[in-house]
Amino acid sequence: MWGKDGDDIWTITASKIDPAHYFGVTVANGMIGLVSSPQPLEVAQVIMNGAYDSVAPGEVCQILRTFNLASVDLRIDGENLAPDQIKSLRQTLDMKSGSLVSSFDWGTKATVTITRYALRQLPFTILVDVVILPHQEVTIDAGSLLGTSDDLKDAEFFTHEVPNLNAYSSTLLMLAAKGQSLGGGVKMGACTTVLFDANERAPELKHTSQSGNAHHLDFAFKLTAEHGFHFTIVGSTISSAQNSDPLNAARRNTLFAVLRGRNGLIEGNDRSWAELWKSDIIVDGDPHLQRDLHLMLFELYSFIRPEYGYSIGPDGLSGIDYHGHVFWDADTWMFPALVLLHPELGQSMLEYRYARLPAARANALAHGFHGAMFPWESAATGDQETPMPSVCGEFEQHITACVGIAAWKYYCVTRDKEWLKTRGWPLLSETADFWASRVERNGIGRYDIRRVVPADEQARDRDNDAFTNAAARENLRVAALAARELGLEPNPDWTRVRDNIPILHFPDGVTRETATYKGEKIQQADVNLLAYPLHEITDPAGIRRDLEYYSQHLGAGPAMTHSIFAIIRERLGEPGEAFKEFRLGFEPNLLPPFGVFTERADTEEGAVYFATGAGGVLQVMLNGFGGLEITDSGVVQLHTKLPSAWKSLTLTGIGPDRRTFVVGGSNHSQ
Secondary structure, eight states: OOOOOSOOSSEEEEOSOOGGGOOOOEEEOSSEEEEEOSSTTOEEEEEEEEEEEESSTTOOEEEEEOOEEEEEEEEETTEEOOGGGEEEEEEEEETTTTEEEEEEEETTTEEEEEEEEEOTTSTTEEEEEEEEEESSOEEEEEEEEEEOOTTEEEEEEEEEEEETOOTTSSEEEEEEEEEEETTSSOEEEEEEEEEEOTTSOOOOOEEEEEETTEEEEEEEEEEOTTOOEEEEEEEEEEETTTOSOHHHHHHHHHHHHHHHOHHHHHHHHHHHHHHHTTSEEEEETOHHHHHHHHHHHHHHHHTOOSSSOOOOOTTTTSOOGGGGOBOHIIIIIIHHHHHHHOHHHHHHHHHHHHHTHHHHHHHHHHTTOSSOOOOSSBOSSOSOOOOTTOSHHHHOTHHHHHHHHHHHHHHHHHOOHHHIIIIIHHHHHHHHHHHHHHSEEOSTTOEEOOSBOOSSTTSOSBSSOHHHHHHHHHHHHHHHHHHHHTTOOOOHHHHHHHHHSOOOBOTTSOBOSSTTOOSOOBSSOSGGGGTTTSOSOOOHHHHHHHHHHHHTTBOSOOTHHHHHHHHHHHHTTOHHHHHHHHHHTTGGGEETTTTEEOSOTTOOTTOOOOHHHHHHHHHIIIIIITOEEEETTEEEEOOOOOOTTOSEEEEEEETTTTEEEEEOTTSOBO
């Protein structure tokens, strides 16, 4: 369990940092992800959203790590920083401003403070602020360090001088680099420079090379005791996924940032984050939980932005696990929270699917079906990216229904009929067409969906999986509703198919996960998703029966199942039991020193930030305790009861009209 010192709901401070047991937090702006390191001068990696390529022949593509442009080059009296010289290291994540501050004593010589931003208002630009306070006379060699990542090859470095533009010196010197992905399909560009305070004497910048893969833009300066020195690194990185000439784009973006100036850049970042935080989840009565929730919101907000039509992989921009691919994690677990808090972010996730609709059509045709069949793992093109020999790529087909259902939910929240006509309808109608062709028509009530991988993924090659069948039924239902909203006549076959897809049961009435399920341990929720979010089962007795059965058959798996159990318990009028499940859904998964949410509680190996789990927890707050329900006619609030320890729950900035919903201390929805 990670430490919980202090009650500040906006900052997390790590003061006891063990490099061998350190799980970095990510500061990101939806395009660039800076992953923290226990070495304060460094960032562990820089992730570039939207940039995918294979890293070895025959491998599927993965999200790429770009040039490391946020590390600091610093030597004091000619010496590099050694581990035993790092004293009193503290790292503070400020979620309100999207910054990470690392502060430490360099032995007895100086105190160094480094603040890093992935600037929210400028998608391709970062800022690193460095303050050095010497405790004796020292000479510093410092500046920007630009290095390649393991995902790049053929790196070349350049300097570029811009005369008479920079208020801090007569000539602006920039260090730039270009390279390409190991597979050769993506080009990367990066550029950095160093700015100085206007009231300081600006030292001369020089370009030096540490090796072929790391270059410096450095200056030397002599400091007297207790006379602080401040400089700022500004840099940009971009790929050919966003610009055909990434090297020159990075240069221009960096130059633009220089002209905005340090203060203007930070003010713009703060304004952008303030807009995001107008949509918040506020718990009165539990500051530690409030801070945990803010970290979940912070990371989800950090992993996406509205302009580029990108979605979110299970780990967002915190690492390259799952290759950065997009799964049902986006559509079923993260999207429902984001579409309520920031519909424009939810729209980006659906734009990602819409842009890849041609690939989904081709995928359906390749498998002998109609409509659109979305791949289990998707990246840049929308082609199937599931690594072989996994069978999930071909058979975990419920993803197609998840996309269609998400499209309908977006319309229900926004009531944007033009979007429904141009984007939503193609997604809904073509996913419905897929299911109409996918079923095997074996008689009344037996339109079977055979040979699938269920949501309970450890089960393979099963027939009539409960979640797959119920999701297909819902996809077909909402496609027909969308047609009527647009004044169109829905395909009558959609209703026929929907009415004949079976949901199986045991003799005692418990919903049976698959046709051959006999009570084995499940990896994660499947049947219970029929109560929420699908509402396939609405009878409280049936919901409770399924919940009691499958909660006794749950094995070790990802965190989201407990979130579903919590929502169901809350809606059954059991806030105490809901709160227990809620806590089980994230507290055992938080790792030091920041509370990084890992996928599983039973292992820390390779842990990165599990955005999927955060999406599940946020749904508990919004749709469970908060009572919000996305209905066919819009967002409503159900009657709920809060855990006894909470005084109130306030949900702000909900939907396009930015409504506020409150569950009060009297335990009644207001």
